[in-house]
Amino acid sequence: MELRFLRDTDKREVDFVVLKEGAPQFAVECKIGEKNVNPAIFYFKERTAIPDFYQVHQGTRDYIKNGVRILPIETFCKELKLH
Structure with a gap:
């Protein structure tokens, strides 16, 4: 398992990507609040x-x-069996 961040030349970024055997499994953006979604997450999802x-x-x-x-975050950790 590897952990990397994702950022492009225009400085759009997602906090981390989890890779298994070099293949990306999922990407995660972390925020305090629940209302504003990072637009970069949609950008990278499409590309x-x-x-x-x-x-x-x-x-x-x-x-x-x-x-x-x-x-x-509690739900995320429970679903990953971390909590």
């Missing part, structure tokens, strides 16, 4: 082969916007 994108936050809302799941 990369990364299968899943998440934005985790400290709030309570769990929803999907344009194919990106926005969810509480």
Whole structure:
């Protein structure tokens, strides 16, 4: 397993991408609030082969916007069996 960040020459970025045997598994953006979704996450979703994108936050809302799941950090960790 590898952990990398994702950034392009225009400085759009997503906090990290998890890779397994060199292949991207999912990308994660971390935010305090649950309302504002990082526009870069949609940009990279449309232009990369990364299968899943998440934005985790400290709030309570769990929803999907344009194919990106926005969810509480606690839910994210439970689903990864980290909590």
